[in-house]
Amino acid sequence: MTAGEEEPVAGDFVRAYVITGGRRLPSSDELSLHTLVTVGPDKELPLGASPEVRAIWDLLSGGYLAVAEVAAHLELPVGVARLLLTDLFEQGLLLRRAAPPRAQSVDRGIIERVLHGLESLYG
């Protein structure tokens, strides 16, 4: 019998429920996918932060990111990222602001004129 018989295991080594510690997840109303979050000015990463919180801290130190983006970067379910962000937020370490407003619908005529303009430039 050799070690070659071992099948590789691909699943995440640390499971999501361990990261949350089995705690109740915050509702999506509390921190929507589009809410932008960043690290508050002059705030320090709390001591003993988990690797996930450290990764969030590094991500957000560069500026605002949407909750959905934080989750995607960390490759975590959104609900888990939301819980970690809520923790940081409740400790007063994060700033957040509402998602940017939706773009207004644009008149088809304008789009056509823009396209024609672009085509006359580059076509």
Next chain:
Amino acid sequence: MWILLVVLVAAVAAVLRARRTNMALRRRNGDLQSDLTAAQADQHRLHMENTAQRNQHANELAAVRKDAEEDTKAVLKSAMRTLQLLADEQQLIIEKAQKRYGDDEQVLADLMMVDHTNSQFGRRAQGIAVLCGGWLGRREAVASVYDVARSAKGRIKHFDRVNIHNQVNVAVASKAVEPVAVVLAELLANATNYSAPGTPVEINIQSVPTGICLIVDDAGLGMSQEEKDRAAELLSPAAPIAITALGNPPKFGFAVAGMLAARYGFKVSVDSVSPYGGVRAVILLPEDLLTTDVPQPAPEPAQEPYQQERTAPPQRLTPVAGGQSGAERGVDRSLGTTTGGLPKRRRVGPVAVVPSPPEPQPEPESNSELTASRIGAFQRGTQLGRDTTTTEGPENQ
């Protein structure tokens, strides 16, 4: 006078008779003595034969038992392999579902419960497989000792009672990642099962001159000397352990820990008392199972299918840095921030809403169909940009 004579004759006669009887008895005694010797020799021979036969019988019985045990193990091993693979497969499915439905906290909470149960199921299958000479499944990447402890914690029922105190920043070599996690999980399972509900179980990770110690303390009643002796026997097994000797219902924990420790070259002991009065279990990982390499998570294979599915990505969300993934990945700082404070994102692929024609078209204006399709594509693009219900991340589809 004649009376005296008569008495004398009678006496002589009596003496003669007694002497004759005595002679006869002696002869008889001699005969019996030789009979006895013969009988004793016979008995000895029979005894020897009996012993030999009994030994032979015992040997044959042991051989039969060993064969039966090996057969049982072989069958169980392949059966467990199937279960292990299914548990692993299910874990991946749950993982994907958790990412897909991660925005709904109720669905996510339920999926996490399923995941937790599946992890415990997987650990049981792994344990039986190990006792039957099977394997655990190999992790391709090294993992920090802290992550090994967290992973182990996730494999037991009452994981919320386990606290991890980590003072070291060392990673476990990839080949030992899974075995150490399984052994630690078995120790944690014992610790939580044999202590009062609600009492904490502490993991302390400490650096020692010969490596790293993972110390598990519980606040249970501890073990008797007899239990400790039995545990010590299982934890440093001299021979393969008979699965039928583990009781019914079987107690796999120490046997699994002992088998894995022997196989991968680390030590497990449970002979000390925890400061809380319960058992203190210690895993000692030697230097050669440790590495100071920064954990480099394996390239995520799940990334590829997602990207292939999205044939026309409106915008690549992630500044994907090759080889980096998971919690270790941070923002590429060289990109800087915009004046508005938003992080700049590197666009990895071209924005392919409107597929650019491979070669310059000779008469683009005159081709009304092409113009119409471009307008359509442009509009679809702007619509996609405005549609806030569509999230772009691969995790949020």
